[in-house]
Every structure is written in structure tokens, then in C-alpha cells.
Amino acid sequence: MEFELEVEKLATTPCNITANELEALLTADSNHLAPLFSTAAQIKTRFVGNKVYFRGLIEFSNRCAKDCLYCGIRCSNSKAGRYELSDQEVIDTARLAADLNFGSIVIQAGERTDKQYIRHISSLLEQIHAATNNTLGITLSLGEQSEETYRLWFESGATRYLLRIETSNEQLYKKLHPNNANHSFATRLNCLELLQKAGFQTGTGVMIGLPFQTEADLARDLLFMRDFDIDMVGMGPYIEHADTPLYAHSHLSPPVQKRFDLTIRMIALLRVMMKDVNIASTTALQAIRADGREAGLRVGANVMMPNLTPLKYQENYFLYQNKPRANEHTLTYIRELEASILRAGDVVAYGEKGNPLHFYSREKK
Numbered sequence: 001m002e003f004e005l006e007v008e009k010l011a012t013t014p015c016n017i018t019a020n021e022l023e024a025l026l027t028a029d030s031n032h033l034a035p036l037f038s039t040a041a042q043i044k045t046r047f048v049g050n051k052v053y054f055r056g057l058i059e060f061s062n063r064c065a066k067d068c069l070y071c072g073i074r075c076s077n078s079k080a081g082r083y084e085l086s087d088q089e090v091i092d093t094a095r096l097a098a099d100l101n102f103g104s105i106v107i108q109a110g111e112r113t114d115k116q117y118i119r120h121i122s123s124l125l126e127q128i129h130a131a132t133n134n135t136l137g138i139t140l141s142l143g144e145q146s147e148e149t150y151r152l153w154f155e156s157g158a159t160r161y162l163l164r165i166e167t168s169n170e171q172l173y174k175k176l177h178p179n180n181a182n183h184s185f186a187t188r189l190n191c192l193e194l195l196q197k198a199g200f201q202t203g204t205g206v207m208i209g210l211p212f213q214t215e216a217d218l219a220r221d222l223l224f225m226r227d228f229d230i231d232m233v234g235m236g237p238y239i240e241h242a243d244t245p246l247y248a249h250s251h252l253s254p255p256v257q258k259r260f261d262l263t264i265r266m267i268a269l270l271r272v273m274m275k276d277v278n279i280a281s282t283t284a285l286q287a288i289r290a291d292g293r294e295a296g297l298r299v300g301a302n303v304m305m306p307n308l309t310p311l312k313y314q315e316n317y318f319l320y321q322n323k324p325r326a327n328e329h330t331l332t333y334i335r336e337l338e339a340s341i342l343r344a345g346d347v348v349a350y351g352e353k354g355n356p357l358h359f360y361s362r363e364k365k
């Protein structure tokens, strides 16, 4: 059958599938997709194992100098109450992650590039490592920075960096961002290259189901990640936020269930194409369906980012509406996640940093 052939072609190494073939799988009737999902699950088991790595998410600050048209914490949204965690709060949260035996944390925030901020992050990295005896892998997700800044943060002890390209289609990127030098597709692309050059395990990703986005765009996003030799991916459905300019175009997005379905297909396709990368099952999936993150694990994802941000700040890190918040009781929240991971046939890899295996194969090249 035609679809089985395409899945077979996906599974070859190196993967030589074309954009048209990927688009066919993204638009195919769901009745035809069982071979794709089962191949993705098998490849996950074989290449990265049925282990899920926890990265404790610290939403460090919602202060942002940028104005992305889709994001609830863009600088023009005056309704967002702004905050930044104190050093003590960051250290305490990192210690909590270490005490819970998570191998890693992610520090995420809006984008700032002033000197004082850059030095502050560097100092936080050093303080976290000192407070947790270098037991944690640290991922940063702090947007576009200079080569010098990336190098400084790498030297200060961060080993991974997440910078979503958001969409690999430059024309679409322009529709999602203000038309000025502070929001340039070329700069974002260049930053991804700088991150690889600085030695980071480099992650990217896209939003799925954006207004104006087509399945052909998503197919090319997958090829972009393959051709960029990316180590880690976090893709999730786009979810509108009423206080953003893109909200006016909501009618141009597919229904949320369709965005969910497309995200699941994207995860499965990426796992088959890039067998040894780390793929996150994102919170935005859970915003659409309570068992959304479990569904991502079933088709190839192997990373979860439990939100450890102190609860009183979580409602202010409001990237999109209905963004799920962690349970008031951290242990209950973790137990619920563990149960969903077991239901998906996986186990939590406690105490492991879980570096993406792809990083090592890329380094060898």
C-alpha cells in the first residue's frame, strides 16, 4: 500500500523522504496512519528506549523586549503583570528538581539582551551548579543573543539551548512578527547556527496550526529540522491568546482538535526521520486534551517538562490561553505525570541527564 511504502522510506537512514510525501502523510485520512504511529513507537523503543526524561521547568521571568504577535507576554501586552524570580527562588527551585531526582532543568523567560541581565544569568548558572553539586543538566530558553553571550552562558554551565524557529517559512514568519529588525527570521536562523557552534545541544521547534500555515509548510519544517541536524525538538499546537494581535486571525487556524492531530503526526514523523533526537511532549498538547502529553509519548516523544515555577508566578507566564498550571502539590503533580507515563508504556529516567544521543552522533561527524 502507498502509505506503507512512504513509512518505509521514512525509516531509511539517512531519511530521504520528500516534502510532497510528508505533506501526503500530514493530510492523509487518519484511517491510514496506524503504520506510521506503530513504526514511530518501534523506532523510539529501539533507538532511545522507553524512558522519559524530566526537565524541571523554571519560568524565570515574563519580562520581554520583543513583541511576537502570537504571544501573551509580548512587551505590548500591558495586561500582563510582570515578574522575575529572585536568585533564592531560582536556587530553591533548582534544588527541588535535584531533590526530586530530575536529571535536568530548563530556565525559560522572555527575551532580554542588556549586559546586566546577561551577567545575572551567568551568575545564576554558577550558583545553581554549586547548590546542586553539578548534578543537573541545564537547558536555557532565553531567546536570541549574541555569539559572545551564548559562549559565556555555555562556559557558565548551560549545555542545552532551545530556540524555536517557530516556522521555517520566512514569509509566514513575517506575518507572525512585527516588521522590524528586532524580529528578523535571518537573525533567528543565525542564532541557531551560533548555538551549535558554541557547543550547545541545540533544540528548535515550531508552532502547529498557525493562521496562514499549510501542511506543506509543516512538511518543510520537518525537513528543516532534519537538514539542520537538530538535537532536540519541542513542537506544540498554536493556541490563541485574546490579548494578542494574531487573535484577530483565529478563524484562519484549523480547529484545536485538528491542531492536536497535526502535532501528533509531526511528532511521529520526526521520530521516524530523526531516530536518536530528544522530542518533548509539550504542555500545549495538554492544554487541548488532558491526556495530550501521554499521546505524544505514544508516538515517539521522550521528554517532559514538569512545571516547577513557584505557583504564584505561573498565572503570569501566560503565553497562550488555557495554559495548564501545575498542581498545587508538587508531589501529586509528579505522581500524576508518572501514572500517565506508565500508561504510555514508558518509565521515568530518574537521576539521568538524558543528553540527546543525536548530539554525540553529530559531534562524531
Ligand code: SAH
Pocket (backbone or CB within 6 Å): 070, 071, 072, 108, 109, 110, 111, 141, 142, 143, 144, 162, 163, 164, 166, 206, 207, 236, 237, 238, 239, 240, 241, 284, 319, 320, 321
Ligand atoms: N522568549 C523565548 C522563550 C519563551 S517563549 C523565545 O521566544 O524563544 C517559548 C515558546 O512559547 C515560543 O518559542 C513559542 O513557540 C511558544 N509560544 C508563544 N506563544 C504561543 C502561543 N500563543 N501558542 C503556542 N505556543 C506559543
Ligand code: SF4
Pocket (backbone or CB within 6 Å): 064, 065, 066, 067, 068, 071, 072, 073, 074, 075, 109, 110, 111, 143
Ligand atoms: Fe517574548 Fe518569546 Fe513571547 Fe516572543 S515568544 S514575545 S520573545 S516570550
